[in-house]
Amino acid sequence: MTPRRTRYAPSPTGYLHVGGLRTALYNYLLARQSGGAFVLRIEDTDQTRKVEGAVENLYEIFAWLGLDFDEGPRSGGPVGPYVQSERLAIYNDHLQRLVTTGHAYPCFCSSEALEIMRAEQSARGISPMYDRRCRTLARDAARTRIASGEPHVWRMAVPPGRVIAVDDLIRGTVEIRSDTVDDQVLMKSDGFPTYHLANVVDDHWMEITHVVRGEEWLTSTPKHMLLYEFFGWTPPRYAHLPLLLNPDRSKMSKRSGDVAVEDYRRRGILPEALINHVALLGWHPGDDRELFGVRDLIAEFSLERVGKAGAVFDVTKLFWMNSEYLKEQSDDVLFERIRGELGELIEVNGEARVRYAVASLRGGIQTYADLTERVVQVFAPAPHPDNEMARLLHESAIRDMLGDFIMRMAEIEAAQWSEFAGLEDRFKSVAAEAGKPYGVKGRTLWRGLRAALTGQPHGPELAKLVGMWGRERTLSQLGRALDTARNALSR
């Protein structure tokens, strides 16, 4: 496979959109599977949208994701600089080339004038497009106005009557008539290039072989093709990815929930799960497997298996996938990950019992937070008893059985309370023995014990619960339950 050079080229807006993550991921996979290079380029040509610290955040979040760049602002590389605002001279040189060859021209139209023009066009029912009034300005006159300091932009001169074909790796050949292509601004009046110019120039000199980006760029690709032609360069291969959608099928955006990778990290999603989920939004392996690590993806990803239709970002499935990754983690890892939240619990109850709780309660969690919550709840003070459960305590058989049960539990030596597996067995046999004389067994027995121990209809397996609680709490709770049962009797 010939090495592919791909890039992720965000504007520094301060956060990584999950759509951006997928774009970056696909680019990363393409580079890695071919032994090529994955480049980070910062497209900060819009001075009004600059966000402080955005590049640092970006590197931080990619580090969390485990995706690394071969070249970029931080590590440098042979074709830098990798920040567009540091490449202004390059864009200027290239603009001059276009001016010289007649492919770009200055435009003095003010924003206000353009707005009026577009308003008129819409009113007349024609599509708003620059009317090219400055394209025919005499060269000398234009030069004079520029020399006098008159504000101006530079536009590309789109040739009329052409059909521009974009050969897209995902969509096949897309043809667009040049007459529907606007004379795009290439250089803004503040001296910064627009996306179109900077992007083409950079992709060329950075030797990008595959441009993989969102579908929103498809309709402007003819402009880019034209620029390559004007410069006499060979364009890269293009692949326009289907959009990621909100549940209402509009382009995924803020305001309809969480769209930033950071949001999902905060909500307890593992990077592996997020990457896996996002990889499958548009790409399909061809068989029924769904769990893919980055290594698998590198081995198996291919643009040929990327679909064309937009995909709704399904948060529910993401959380399911997260639970799948959580299942693969050992009890120890799980414990360490939430240890911080459990500080006080560990001090009070001892690490062994809390670890045991983690191991016992991990089934079916979707995030670390779920697990933390369960553990905290187990050790928390008992809530008000459930009415139905409280009533059970007053049944005579259960009340009588409870006395025996407590005695037998109290007989369990202290040392055995910390041998959890053994304690579970012991608890079960003690329960069975205590119930036997009173004819209490099975469901009735366990419901009764649950009433005595927690007063709640649902909760962890009782044989495990007592191990988590330890001798002291278990016995005191049982004692209290017995008091309750007897008081009810004497009333």
Add this chain to the structure above:
RNA sequence: GGCGCCUUCGUCUAGUGGUUAGGACGCUGGCCUCUCACGCCGGUAACACGGGUUCGAAUCCCGUAGGCGCUACCA
């Protein structure tokens, strides 16, 4: 409005002329079980519509509808 892209279960998708249209999430029934959850087994639910082509169309062609994107001195 113009231009472009897209269209299989609610969602992600498999499917490239002949399949009981498959899988996953969700929802749901059952089993397991001291409860909940987990797990296991089962169910639910889709080819946007209309014309062709063909012995035969989810698959090919045309049209319609719908959705989305772009239409900035934003990317």
